[in-house]
Amino acid sequence: MQQTSADKVFNPPTLSSREFKRDNPPPTEDYREQLFELEKAGELEVQRVPEPYVELETKYGRIKKIPYQMTWHHKSCGQCGHIPGYSTAIFWLNRKLGFDYHDPRDQTSCTAWNYYASSTSNSAAQAGIAVRNFSQAKIDGYFPVIHCGTSYGHYKETREQLIHYPVLRRQVRKIMDRLKMPFVFPEEIVHYSEWVHAMRDRIAEMQVLDLSNITVTVHPACHYHKLVVEDAVYDRDLFDGQRTAVISGLVEALGARVGDYSTWHDCCGFGFRHILVSRDFSRSFATTRKIERMKEEVNPDVTLTHDTGCVTTLDKSQFAAQAHKRNVGIPVMSDAQFAALAMGAHPYIVCQLHWHGVDMKPLLEKMGIDHKKAWAEFEVQAERIKAGEIEYISWEEADA
């Protein structure tokens, strides 16, 4: 395949002379109000966002509440399973900011990866699974924050369906009765990257690394900003409010540079079924439409994203692409891992970067992190486990 030269690539303007204003009511429904109406009718219980909260603007102007703490962490299959530093970094940020949070064992996957891969499910099952998780969060006394972009997107779809289809509410009611659990839905569906965005100034206050020489490209996750678009967070000061503000807002707050590239709206190529059993497609798309474009147009030090599948696809696809002499080699991590590193988190004990595919060492050196010393520290801990001296690395050791 021919390499595309940078001068042939369309670069959209990063600054616009036009001021974008909302003149009309948004072409959307206020799902929160509709949930409250269903609650008034006795159909379900709405779990309120705990105070204090941060108010953020969404795509069409509705104000969204993001809780500081008392959060129930709805973990992600791919993050916990294959990118463990992703989830760990989210928890570490909560701990550093001194917030109360809950990491539940009574949470299941949303199962949406399976649903979008195989369709071996149906609306009633998917809604039942969502509501069981939300009910459990309420029972545990914490408010759900969703780690996975697909869980977030799928729960938004589920909420839309529960609001519109009485038959689905009746089915879910029957399921919850059979499980002897209440029918609960949260007032807001909150993605962790919105929480990171809301906390970005606090994170920046605790920053210990100078990132002014770091250039970042941002990949917004499809299921975050394309699937039920109304909930995604936007900011007039970032991309004129024309793209989601999460990730980019954090990068700016940390003093790094956001580099723009022409295929920012493209998917990563994950494909749900494809990434597991048809990866030639995922790899081709991730390489040619995302990584190579970023390389040619920006040549960033790192690309940041905010979803399980995107980190996996963009990172893991780059190894085999080298055999075809593709222009690859960009480290990939989540906004949470980047924020944690900026605050001094350990690159291997907290951010677990050794689970990622692309070589992170040049990036870490540029960020001012001594990766050789850090890896030696990690190996000491691993040896202590092997020797039976300790069973696990504890949070206290990770916090140190």
Place this chain on the structure above:
Amino acid sequence: MSIYADAKYADVPVETKQALFDEVKADMRYEHQLYGCYECGICVAACPSARFYDFSPRVFAQVMAREDVDTFYELLNDSVWDCSQCFSCTRCPRQNNPGAVITIMREVAVNHGLQSAKEALKSYSRIIYKIMSTGTQVAPDMLQPDFFPDWGPDVKQVSENLDVWRRCVPPETMHTTEMAWDVSEKTRLELYMIWKLTGNLEMIEKIDEGIFMILEEVMEELLEENGYDIDDFENLLEEDEE
């Protein structure tokens, strides 16, 4: 008549195609996913699958709106599994959601145990077992070099050091190797009950009888051990239809 010159399913009775089409159309979500088509091609421009497969979300929108059951049947068998389910096609100015129409079409294909669906999901079945039995879709022990040879030498390193490296992850819920995090047994059983109550086990049986039998045996033994009566968890969607 199909729009494809090389149409493959001329021998399938039109009644069969019509019945499957009607099932898609009868799904409660369908009417909110398809409103018409300008043929502008925005969905195709945004679609990752369209770049690497003979696949077009616009063709889905057009064929479904025209109720062309012959071409629908072609798409149902030969195209529906190429979709990435990213929903980039929701950029449609008519508010169509071809990706969501495809989700329903896939559900119908699975419910009818179509051979094309079985083929598309052949290598995927073990993932279905993982999610249904553990409550997590992927697990650290799936990172094996023979399953992910294209992901590089790091996969081998992870698999060789798996037990120790998992115990080097600070959150207590993540010291697992066979599931992504430690899902309690009670919670796993609740998930299985939801699958039972909504008829999902029957869907699995139609796609992969072997996986279904193992899953049923393992999970129902666990239910019995925990004092549940499996007869309390019959498909309630069938009750609903009655």
